Amino acid sequence: MALLPDHLLAGHKAFMSGRYRTEEQRYRELARAGQEPETLVIACCDSRAAPETIFDAAPGELFVIRNVANLMPPYSPDGEYHATSAALEFAVQALKVKHIVVLGHGRCGGIKAALDPESKPLSPGDFIGKWMSMVEAPAKIVRGNELMTAGERQTALERISIRFSLANLRSFPCVSILEGKGRLTLHGAWFDISTGELWAMDPETGDFQRPVIDIPDPDPAA
Amino acid sequence: MALLPDHLLAGHKAFMSGRYRTEEQRYRELARAGQEPETLVIACCDSRAAPETIFDAAPGELFVIRNVANLMPPYSPDGEYHATSAALEFAVQALKVKHIVVLGHGRCGGIKAALDPESKPLSPGDFIGKWMSMVEAPAKIVRGNELMTAGERQTALERISIRFSLANLRSFPCVSILEGKGRLTLHGAWFDISTGELWAMDPETGDFQRPVIDIPDPDPAA
Amino acid sequence: MALLPDHLLAGHKAFMSGRYRTEEQRYRELARAGQEPETLVIACCDSRAAPETIFDAAPGELFVIRNVANLMPPYSPDGEYHATSAALEFAVQALKVKHIVVLGHGRCGGIKAALDPESKPLSPGDFIGKWMSMVEAPAKIVRGNELMTAGERQTALERISIRFSLANLRSFPCVSILEGKGRLTLHGAWFDISTGELWAMDPETGDFQRPVIDIPDPDPAA
Amino acid sequence: MALLPDHLLAGHKAFMSGRYRTEEQRYRELARAGQEPETLVIACCDSRAAPETIFDAAPGELFVIRNVANLMPPYSPDGEYHATSAALEFAVQALKVKHIVVLGHGRCGGIKAALDPESKPLSPGDFIGKWMSMVEAPAKIVRGNELMTAGERQTALERISIRFSLANLRSFPCVSILEGKGRLTLHGAWFDISTGELWAMDPETGDFQRPVIDIPDPDPAA
Numbered sequence: 001m002a003l004l005p006d007h008l009l010a011g012h013k014a015f016m017s018g019r020y021r022t023e024e025q026r027y028r029e030l031a032r033a034g035q036e037p038e039t040l041v042i043a044c045c046d047s048r049a050a051p052e053t054i055f056d057a058a059p060g061e062l063f064v065i066r067n068v069a070n071l072m073p074p075y076s077p078d079g080e081y082h083a084t085s086a087a088l089e090f091a092v093q094a095l096k097v098k099h100i101v102v103l104g105h106g107r108c109g110g111i112k113a114a115l116d117p118e119s120k121p122l123s124p125g126d127f128i129g130k131w132m133s134m135v136e137a138p139a140k141i142v143r144g145n146e147l148m149t150a151g152e153r154q155t156a157l158e159r160i161s162i163r164f165s166l167a168n169l170r171s172f173p174c175v176s177i178l179e180g181k182g183r184l185t186l187h188g189a190w191f192d193i194s195t196g197e198l199w200a201m202d203p204e205t206g207d208f209q210r211p212v213i214d215i216p217d218p219d220p221a222a
Numbered sequence: 223m224a225l226l227p228d229h230l231l232a233g234h235k236a237f238m239s240g241r242y243r244t245e246e247q248r249y250r251e252l253a254r255a256g257q258e259p260e261t262l263v264i265a266c267c268d269s270r271a272a273p274e275t276i277f278d279a280a281p282g283e284l285f286v287i288r289n290v291a292n293l294m295p296p297y298s299p300d301g302e303y304h305a306t307s308a309a310l311e312f313a314v315q316a317l318k319v320k321h322i323v324v325l326g327h328g329r330c331g332g333i334k335a336a337l338d339p340e341s342k343p344l345s346p347g348d349f350i351g352k353w354m355s356m357v358e359a360p361a362k363i364v365r366g367n368e369l370m371t372a373g374e375r376q377t378a379l380e381r382i383s384i385r386f387s388l389a390n391l392r393s394f395p396c397v398s399i400l401e402g403k404g405r406l407t408l409h410g411a412w413f414d415i416s417t418g419e420l421w422a423m424d425p426e427t428g429d430f431q432r433p434v435i436d437i438p439d440p441d442p443a444a
Numbered sequence: 445m446a447l448l449p450d451h452l453l454a455g456h457k458a459f460m461s462g463r464y465r466t467e468e469q470r471y472r473e474l475a476r477a478g479q480e481p482e483t484l485v486i487a488c489c490d491s492r493a494a495p496e497t498i499f500d501a502a503p504g505e506l507f508v509i510r511n512v513a514n515l516m517p518p519y520s521p522d523g524e525y526h527a528t529s530a531a532l533e534f535a536v537q538a539l540k541v542k543h544i545v546v547l548g549h550g551r552c553g554g555i556k557a558a559l560d561p562e563s564k565p566l567s568p569g570d571f572i573g574k575w576m577s578m579v580e581a582p583a584k585i586v587r588g589n590e591l592m593t594a595g596e597r598q599t600a601l602e603r604i605s606i607r608f609s610l611a612n613l614r615s616f617p618c619v620s621i622l623e624g625k626g627r628l629t630l631h632g633a634w635f636d637i638s639t640g641e642l643w644a645m646d647p648e649t650g651d652f653q654r655p656v657i658d659i660p661d662p663d664p665a666a
Numbered sequence: 667m668a669l670l671p672d673h674l675l676a677g678h679k680a681f682m683s684g685r686y687r688t689e690e691q692r693y694r695e696l697a698r699a700g701q702e703p704e705t706l707v708i709a710c711c712d713s714r715a716a717p718e719t720i721f722d723a724a725p726g727e728l729f730v731i732r733n734v735a736n737l738m739p740p741y742s743p744d745g746e747y748h749a750t751s752a753a754l755e756f757a758v759q760a761l762k763v764k765h766i767v768v769l770g771h772g773r774c775g776g777i778k779a780a781l782d783p784e785s786k787p788l789s790p791g792d793f794i795g796k797w798m799s800m801v802e803a804p805a806k807i808v809r810g811n812e813l814m815t816a817g818e819r820q821t822a823l824e825r826i827s828i829r830f831s832l833a834n835l836r837s838f839p840c841v842s843i844l845e846g847k848g849r850l851t852l853h854g855a856w857f858d859i860s861t862g863e864l865w866a867m868d869p870e871t872g873d874f875q876r877p878v879i880d881i882p883d884p885d886p887a888a
Contacts, residue, residue: 003422003431004409005261005321011277012420019275020418030270031329031416037269039227045309047259047285048252050274053241055233063269066288067305068312077347083289083305086353087267090290093344094331099227107253109316122315123396125299131308174345187226193281194253196242198234200225209225360591367589369582369604373651378600382591417654429595432639447866447875448853449705449765455721456864463719464862474714475773475860481713483671489753491703491729492696496716497685499677507713510732511749512756521791527733527749530797531711534734537788538775543671551697553760566759567840569743575752618789631670638697640686642678644669653669 023059030060037063039099040091042084042165044070048193049105063091069110070102071134072165075172085172092174098184100169104162105191111157114139115150135161162188163206245281252282259285261321262313264306264387266292270415271327285313291332292325293356294387297394307394314396320406322397324387326380327413333379336361337372357383384410385428467503474504481507483543484535486528486609488514492637493549507535513554514546515578516609519616529616536618542628544613548606549635555601558583559594579605606632607650689725696726703729705765706757708750708831710736714859715771729757735776736768737800738831741838751838758840764850766841768831770824771857777823780805781816801827828854829872 002009020027041051042065051057051064065087073084091097113119114132121129132139138160142153166186170176178184188201190208199208224231242249263273264287273279273286287309295306313319335341336354343351354361357379364370364379388408392398400406410423412430421430446453464471484507485495495501495508509531517528535541557563558576565573576583582604586597610630614620622628632645634652643652668675686693707717708731717723717730731753739750757763779785780798787795798805804826808819832852836842844850854867856874865874 003424004323004411004420005407007283008261008277008323008411011279011283014278015276016418018278024418027270027418028416031414034329035269035331039230045285045287045313047257047282048249050272050279050281050284050286052272052274053279053281054237055230056236056240057233057272057275059272059275060269061229061233062272063267064272064288065267066286066309068309071305073303073305075347077349079352080302081295081353081356082303082349083293083295083353085347086349087288087290089344089347089349090331091267094335094350101226101230107256109257109312113316122311123394125297125307125311125394127299127304127308127311128316130301131303131305134303172345172347185227189226189230192253194250196238196246196249198226202225363589363591367585367600369585369607370600371650373649374600374603378589378592378596381596385591427595428593447868448767448855448864449851451727452705452721452767452855455723455727458722459720460862462722468862471714471862472860475858478773479713479775483674489729489731489757491701491726492693494716494718494723494725494728494730496718497723497725498681499674500680500684501677501716501719503716503719504713505673505677506716507711508716508732509711510730510753512753515749517747517749519791521793523796524746525739525748525797525800526793527737527739527797529791530793531732531734533788533791533793534775535711538794545670545674551700553701553756566755567838569741569751569755569838571743571748571752571755572760574745575747575749578747616789616791629671633670633674636697638694640682640690640693642670646669 027059035060035063035095037061037091037095038097039063039101040065040088040097041101041103042067042070042072043103044068044105044108044110046105046108049103049191051103054103054191054198063095063097068128068131069108069114069135069161070104070165071110071131071161072102072168073134074168088169088172089174092172092178092184099187100175100184101187101189102162102165102169103189103191104158106155106158106193108154108158111154111161115143115153115157117143135164138164159190159201159208162190162201249281257282257285257317259283259313259317260319261285261323262287262310262319263323263325264289264292264294264310265325266290266327266330266332268327268330271325271413273325276325276413276420285317285319290350290353291330291336291357291383292387293332293353293383294324294390295356296390310391310394311396314394314400314406321409322391322406323409323411324384324391325411325413326384328377328380328415330376330380333357333376333383337365337375337379339365357386360386381412381430384412384423471503479504479507479539481505481535481539482541483507483545484509484532484541485545485547486511486514486516487547488512488549488552488554490549490552493547493635495547498547498635498642507539507541512572512575513552513558513579513605514548514609515554515575515605516546516612517578518612532613532616533618536616536622536628543631544619544628545631545633546606546609546613547633547635548602550599550602550637552598552602555579555598555605559587559597559601561587579608582608603634603645603652606634606645693725701726701729701761703727703757703761704763705729705767706731706754706763707767707769708733708736708738709769710734710771710774710776712771712774715769715857717769720769720857720864729761729763734794734797735774735780735801735827736770736831737797737827738768738834739800740834754835754838755840758838758844758850765853766835766850767853767855768828768835769855769857770828772821772824772859774820774824777820777827781809781819781823783809801830804830825856825867825874828856828867
């Protein structure tokens with residue numbers, strides 16, 4: 001039997017003859033000098049919303065946490081294992097990123113489960129149930145609004161959760177201190193899988209809008 | 223000020239005029255029908271080792287967890303928030319993935335911290351210290367071998383940690399049961415940032431080797 | 445009965461009609477003027493790792509010591525027979541080589557014996573046991589790491605032994621003096637039998653890496 | 667600075683694109699299954715007399731000891747490090763070779779030193795002096811024969827030394843026992859660097875002769 005699934009073997013072969021071949025010097029330099037990403041992205045595990053794809057990112061560009069529903073838990077220094085807090089700490093304190101982006105997306109399975117009143121544990125451990133209970137308070141309110149469609153409730157909680165994660169980020173002393181000094185900026189964004197569009201959060205109002213900003217082509221002469 | 227960092231705005235613009243344009247039908251279909259990834263990848267947050275890049279993955283292809291040092295904690299249904307366990311549960315029970323790949327990589331900052339005897343907390347919460355303490359037992363053994371170079375110790379612990387995570391995966395009843403039935407396969411892999419090469423773990427011996435398997439060119443006629 | 449095994453007779457016949465025919469002038473000149481190799485290689489007896497093959501060497505190019513596990517014993521001028529030290533002395537003092545390469549390789553039987561806790565003497569003289577006891581101290585440490593696979597322990601000791609032999613080389617006054625004067629350079633290398641690749645040791649870190657150095661094609665115009 | 671001398675880097679590159687490319691399957695199989703050479707060759711370190719070259723040997727074909735003047739020391743199980751005895755033991759007891767060839771050659775520097783009455787130590791350790799003292803008894807007799815030319819004395823001692831090494835081989839119990847059972851055959855050979863010819867020793871008389879045996883071409887139809 002193959003040591004890896006065929007689709008990964010074929011994919012890595014394409015990587016080697018494609019991207020790696022054109023970016024070999026960058027990879028070698030990144031290996032030698034270490035990574036210096038400017039941006040941390042907290043994204044969802046969803047197979048349709050990889051930040052590197054959505055942002056056409058180069059190697060070394062994005063430090064990426066991915067968990068279900070791109071949630072940032074609140075600051076809780078209790079000595080337990082905290083995957084997300086550990087990665088945040090590493091990004092902010094060791095890599096000194098300048099930006100943190102909480103990247104949500106449409107049709108998120110975790111958010112959908114949080115909104116489903118008949119949702120049952122997926123297994124006896126009910127890890128998803130516990131994880132999504134982090135947003136149970138807003139989920140309960142959204143569930144109660146029967147004037148919104150199911151789709152509207154889904155988008156609403158997706159965006160509420162992004163603002164909730166941004167608030168939790170600011171509960172970490174290292175984040176709030178650096179943000180206060182102007183050395184760290186927090187952002188919210190939401191990706192529409194169907195249209196490919198990106199909606200960015202206005203930090204003043206919390207609203208999501210698009211197109212985010214019109215920027216010139218990298219090489220307008222091309 | 224821009225709502226998102228310039229490099230992300232430029233990147234998303236490139237995505238829209240590039241990948242999205244060529245794969246619009248696939249995105250629209252993935253939005254409509256939902257994701258059905260065959261493979262869960264547990265990878266590191268490192269900016270140089272994104273699975274979608276390494277595996278040249280299409281949208282919808284990989285469900286991806288990313289935490290520091292691609293660690294899978296042991297089964298611990300204690301009612302706490304478990305980012306990694308929740309995502310695992312979702313992938314296995316809701317999405318019914320057929321493969322789980324623990325993807326490590328060289329020059330991992332988390333592993334390096336675990337091996338540094340003078341490593342200090344990055345912040346008062348010491349989230350990284352706690353998170354990496356998951357592999358403290360093997361790290362202690364590896365640290366003690368001063369006949370290996372720092373680079374060799376690093377690679378050794380990176381690979382030991384992959385085997386450790388695979389063992390922890392099997393501590394989840396849903397994983398071991400499905401593996402026993404032949405419906406789920408576990409894999410280990412290690413990415414060399416410098417050379418771009420992928421080393422795959424032999425499930426019998428635990429050794430890492432490359433090339434993983436010789437597969438025909440995706441399109442030999444091209 | 446034939447005076448030599450058939451495979452050697454056939455091989456020598458191929459040599460005469462092949463390499464000797466094309467290099468007759470070089471052989472005649474080497475016989476007349478004597479050898480002037482620039483490089484001493486200390487290699488293993490293993491039938492799969494001949495330096496002349498691996499380095500596609502011309503006659504006169506490499507002065508080669510081969511013993512089990514390519515070990516250089518420490519300087520020990522005690523009047524006993526020292527095959528390896530004698531050959532080293534000849535290479536450095538009589539031939540004045542400019543380079544010494546300790547060439548290890550994967551899957552080395554001597555290293556494997558040193559790592560096998562149940563290894564028994566091959567004969568009452570136990571010459572292999574005594575010879576490999578030269579690296580018993582590191583072998584003991586490596587054997588103790590049960591978190592590494594047998595294959596990983598093997599590679600680790602192979603590389604540690606190369607560094608050990610390099611240190612022993614420097615215990616010879618003639619080596620350390622000439623190295624200090626910049627007239628002799630020491631190198632470590634490790635050959636992967638399966639892939640054919642050569643890993644070269646970084647003298648600063650002791651790490652092994654490949655490709656050693658990108659050099660232009662011997663004949664780019666071809 | 668390059669990690670290895672340029673001539674070795676270029677040579678290995680030629681190996682990879684030449685011999686390894688055509689024999690990759692054999693290398694991979696030799697790595698997987700281990701070596702099973704039929705023949706041990708005890709040869710000289712001399713850069714002009716590599717057995718793999720002289721015998722056009724394939725990977726896996728020859729297990730090779732190389733020391734100065736291709737000497738086999740007598741059986742001496744005294745607990746010291748014996749490079750040559752250890753390799754012999756490994757070849758005979760672990761690999762179970764069927765043939766042992768002591769391969770001498772013309773213009774041997776070690777033999778020349780043994781014959782030079784004014785030879786001085788190459789270094790304070792005098793390792794070559796000690797090593798070649800193994801054949802001091804015959805060297806003294808040959809030196810005393812002033813009716814032979816210097817060249818004739820050189821060839822004479824080269825051939826006497828081959829017979830001396832064959833006798834020492836038989837002082838090892840494992841060798842004499844297996845030879846007695848017909849499972850191991852000992853051979854002497856002498857390579858003429860200038861003409862490329864191989865002279866094989868007649869086991870009855872000890873004489874060296876050529877051509878050793880006429881054998882058909884491997885592929886007479888070619």
